[in-house]
Amino acid sequence: GDKVKQSPSALSLQEGTNSALRCNFSIAATTVQWFLQNPRGSLINLFYLVPGTKENGRLKSTFNSKESYSTLHIRDAQLEDSGTYFCAAEAGMLSGSFNKLTFGAGTRLAVCP
Amino acid sequence: EAAVTQSPRNKVAVTGGKVTLSCNQTNNHNNMYWYRQDTGHGLRLIHYSYGAGSTEKGDIPDGYKASRPSQENFSLILELATPSQTSVYFCASGDASQGISNERLFFGHGTKLSVL
Numbered sequence: 519g520d521k522v523k524q525s526p527s528a529l530s531l532q533e534g535t536n537s538a539l540r541c542n543f544s545i546a547a548t549t550v551q552w553f554l555q556n557p558r559g560s561l562i563n564l565f566y567l568v569p570g571t572k573e574n575g576r577l578k579s580t581f582n583s584k585e586s587y588s589t590l591h592i593r594d595a596q597l598e599d600s601g602t603y604f605c606a607a608e609a610g611m612l613s614g615s616f617n618k619l620t621f622g623a624g625t626r627l628a629v630c631p
Numbered sequence: 632e633a634a635v636t637q638s639p640r641n642k643v644a645v646t647g648g649k650v651t652l653s654c655n656q657t658n659n660h661n662n663m664y665w666y667r668q669d670t671g672h673g674l675r676l677i678h679y680s681y682g683a684g685s686t687e688k689g690d691i692p693d694g695y696k697a698s699r700p701s702q703e704n705f706s707l708i709l710e711l712a713t714p715s716q717t718s719v720y721f722c723a724s725g726d727a728s729q730g731i732s733n734e735r736l737f738f739g740h741g742t743k744l745s746v747l
Contacts, residue, residue, distance in 0.1 A: 522673075551736060561721060561738035604673060606736075618689065619736065621666075621673035 521545045522607050524622035531595045531629050539603055539625045543586040547607035550581045550588045551619065555602040564590070564603075595629045602626050634658060637722050637739035644746050650709040652742050654722030662725035662734060663705040664689070665697060667718040668741070674721065680705055712746045719743050 523542045531537050541550070552564040565572050567581040567588065576596075581588040588605055606619040635656045644650045656663065661682045666674040676689030678697035686697040694716060696708040709716055720742045725734035 553738075559719070559741050561741075563735060563737060566735040606674075618676055618679075621675070623671060623673045 520623070521620050522547075522605060522622040524603075524605060524625050526625060527623070528626040529628070531592075531599075531627065533595060533597060533629055533631050535595055536591070536593050537595065537627075538592070539590045539605075539627075541588045541605035541607070541622055543588075543607050545607060545609040545620060547581075547583060547586065547588075547609055549608045550579075551606045551608075552579055552588075552590050553604045553606065554599075555604065555624070557601055561604075592627075597629050597631065600627055600629045635722055635724050635737055635739040637720075637742050639742060640740065641743045642745070644709075644712045644744065646713060646746060648712050648746075650712050650716075650744065650746075652707040652709075652720055652722075652744070654705045654707075654739060655703050656705075656722075656724040656737075657703065658724065658726070658737075659702060660724035660726055660737075661702075663699065664723040664725070664736070665695075665705070665707045666721045666723065667691070668721060669718050677707065677720075714746045717744060717746045 521544050525540050550567045554562045565579040569581050569583040571580045576593045578591045602624040604624045606621045638653045664679040665677045668674050675691050677695050678689050679687050680699040683702050698706045722739040723736045
């Protein structure tokens with residue numbers, strides 16, 4: 519099954535509205551990263567999270583490790599927010615070892631005028 | 632902002648041919664990664680590296696080799712390309728300033744590879 523499951527898989531928003539994207543983990547995630555893949559294909563790092571909340575402009579992300587989920591809130595959506603949002607989780611804290619990121623399949627967001 | 636540059640941006644190869652995808656990062660990051668992106672799968676890790684001279688297998692290494700000749704450069708090599716390797720390939724480097732197990736990734740723009 520999916521170790522990192524994102525929902526919804528696709529979303530359409532009116533400009534100026536708010537929404538939330540979610541990631542559920544079936545692995546013991548210790549850190550989470552959120553990325554935006556813009557329509558040109560570039561992957562932009564939005565957030566790096568340990569358990570807790572971070573905010574950057576109209577974006578806010580929360581990572582709850584105990585309940586194994588992370589959310590990305592978009593406030594006052596703009597046309598340039600369109601793209602595919604990926605979350606990725608790192609599991610475990612093995613001393614001296616490399617912990618790989620596991621990506622979700624993404625949420626395709628379209629912001630409409 | 633970290634700079635990761637991939638080349639070429641687009642590549643068409645023939646089945647059985649050799650393909651080399653190149654990646655360069657100018658931020659002195661120790662860790663570098665190659666992912667492929669396919670519809671419905673998100674990004675999957677092919678190979679990664681801890682530093683110059685190191686290459687490690689990721690989740691889907693079959694059919695791929697990697698080379699890290701220097702801190703800045705990490706190549707992905709397809710010795711005998713197959714149509715199933717048609718994909719978009721992303722290179723990334725890791726800022727491990729918080730420790731090797733806590734790093735933020737920065738991606739290149741991707742290479743679109745078509746194997747005919």
